[in-house]
Amino acid sequence: MRHTEYALKLAGQPDATVQENFAKVFDLCTEEVEDSYKPACYSGLGHLATTEASSSSDITDEAQASLSRELCMLGQDYEAVLYCVVAAARQFVYYYDSDMQAKELCEPLTSVDLRAVCLQRTEEQLAKQQYRQESAAL
Numbered sequence: 001m002r003h004t005e006y007a008l009k010l011a012g013q014p015d016a017t018v019q020e021n022f023a024k025v026f027d028l029c030t031e032e033v034e035d036s037y038k039p040a041c042y043s044g045l046g047h048l049a050t051t052e053a054s055s056s057s058d059i060t061d062e063a064q065a066s067l068s069r070e071l072c073m074l075g076q077d078y079e080a081v082l083y084c085v086v087a088a089a090r091q092f093v094y095y096y097d098s099d100m101q102a103k104e105l106c107e108p109l110t111s112v113d114l115r116a117v118c119l120q121r122t123e124e125q126l127a128k129q130q131y132r133q134e135s136a137a138l
Contacts, residue, residue, distance in 0.1 A: 004044025
């Protein structure tokens, strides 16, 4: 994620929109990154999408999910969108210790396959966190 964050910082232009800056980094991930590292690049953008969406304290859960989804949908292909959306959903679960924001992200996805994977990964992340919390309480 740090490399993706650095790429976003370098590619980002002060007069550009968040969407334009994310699109530039998606291009970079697609065109310049070795195939074996592309999933990490796209996942990094998913984490950064949730960070960007959560940076304003006056934004609703639905708006956070909507912005994260919009940023991830800038990916040029299914792989890019998949890794971005899944990483964003998992980050929402991790950050909020709830699946509410992640479901807001996943459920409106128009691709049935993408929505199913997103919701599945959300459930897995929530179960993983609950297991850790229960184990720590023992």
